Amino acid sequence: MIAKQQNQKAWFMVLPVFLLVAFSAVIPLMTVVNYSVQDTFGNNQFFWAGVDWFRNLVHSERFHSAFLRQLLFSGIILAIEIPLGILIALSMPRRGWGVPVCLITMALPLLIPWNVVGTIWQIFGRVDIGLLGYSLTALGIDYNYTQDPLAAWFTVVIMDIWHWTSLVVLLCYAGLCSIPDAYYQAARIDGASRLAIFRYIQLPKMQRVLLIAFLLRFMDSFMIYTEPFVITGGGPGNSTTFLSIDLVKLAVGQFDLGPAAAMSLIYFLVILLLCYVFYTVMSNIGMESTNHGGS
């Protein structure tokens, strides 16, 4: 073995990136970490609090219920948007004038700013002037999202589906379009049924885009703030107070910087952990090798 001469000067090349990341991510995050372990009574005087805030938060009823609501919301969103997105993508035309029409229609909701989406649905669902609220009430259905938690949930969920299913559709559509015709032709020659084509060709070929769609939708829905804030403000009661709304209430409303910082960190770690788990699980689906013989 020849001992290679080590030249460590190249590390200087990463210095700009290091600085950029430090100022854009690490230092702001550290401020949060700093707050999370201290307490203050104002006047810029801080006391060491250790992990007290974390301990309080983990045992707090309020955090638990917000967390469960958040999980439930993301779960419902994913369970509806992913299959619905696949279904719509499958039924979209592959050629002809229908393609641009469908694509533009699909892209429209994605172009609308969050708070505008919230406002649209806030008005749409109103019992006195909103088309949805008024029609439902006229049909004799008891619908009022400002008073009934179920109606509030219904509105927020439907709004999210309206806003974001398109993203899943577009990703799936891109995945479907990238499947060469030969696969469909081979499937016809092999006598495969429509279901078998979906199960053995389309779904495996869409796996990568579905993973991205799933992660994007999970992260976005887990951090949802603007739309429910505009529509229900977290109410009625706390029924639509998701984690981010709760966090803002804690930090800005009550000005409890320590608990809010601790909550931010836990919130962040939960998202990171869940994304990692989803990514690992989903990219391994169908990829396990059952190799008994040769290579």
Add this chain to the structure above:
Amino acid sequence: MATITLNDIAHCYSGPSDDPDDYALKQLNLAWRDGGAYALLGPSGCGKTTLLNIISGLLIPTKGRVLFNEQDVTSRPTEQRNIAQIFQFPVIYDTMTVFENLAFPLKNRGRSKKEIDPRVIELARMLDLEDNLHTKACHLTADAKQKISLGRGLIRQSVNAILFDEPLTVIDPQLKWQLRAQLKSLHKQFGFTMIYVTHDQTEALTFADEVVVMYEGEVVQVGTPEALFERPEHTFVGYFIGSPGMNIVPCAVDGDRLRLNGHEIRLGQRYPAPPPGARVELGIRPEYLRLQPPDRDGLSVAIVRVDNVGRHQVARVALGEQLFNVVAADLSGLTGDRASLVIDPARANVYVNDQLYRGATS
């Protein structure tokens, strides 16, 4: 197994049209013998794949009929034609193992496990895939994947024909030979009709009993590899087959005399006078031209360039304005930039308006 007959087939992708230029496939009649090995040869875009898809039923022809054993199958869908097709890129079902891939066509047709299992194992042995039977198909190399595609065709006994659409495009050159040899022996063993689309003449000529040469949506010649080499029916065939292709140069024909750039050569045949205004050309393979030192008999030519092509040499020579390629084993005997060109009259073909012009032996 079946004889496949194409009756007045024509296809236009944009629907029936009065303009013959719209047709990707112009009117053609072909018959494929049961158990034959055929190659469809032609440049990209000449309609080979269109023709193949018409046979397999992936396309319904605009005009004409497809017959399997005298039975009209023109409007029958692919799955009812009992045809196998292998595509340019290996098509495998990623999430399935090799075993499941091979069993898939039988499973779709509702066969029992008892019937499927031994058949898959037997076929895997023939294709050298038995070591990988329980590996996910997506982990295999391109040639193994292509064997799986082939296997999915062979698994159904008594397929009417197996169609290959440039199946060796993505395979490494060394493996190409191996796969081609395997394919040939499988063909002998099973006796299926095989139609092989390619733009590679070596592949077509080594593979097929009969080669169908296509050009711009038309069949220009159907024949054995020898016939295509010796007597191309169309200048395109002469030019397309052979490396380098046939020399095709303008000339004039008068009885059994050929006039070329002021020189006169005696041909082996006597030709009737070509129609006035027609384009008359001489076609001669570079292999049937000989170069001699300039002081010997022959047409005096200038040597433009000599290339080494593997075991032989290709000389490019100029007779006035006309350029010829000459293939020879060794041209080192020639010094200087001039030589005498000798044309073998028995091998010379005359073309009138690109079609082979036939004469009578004098």
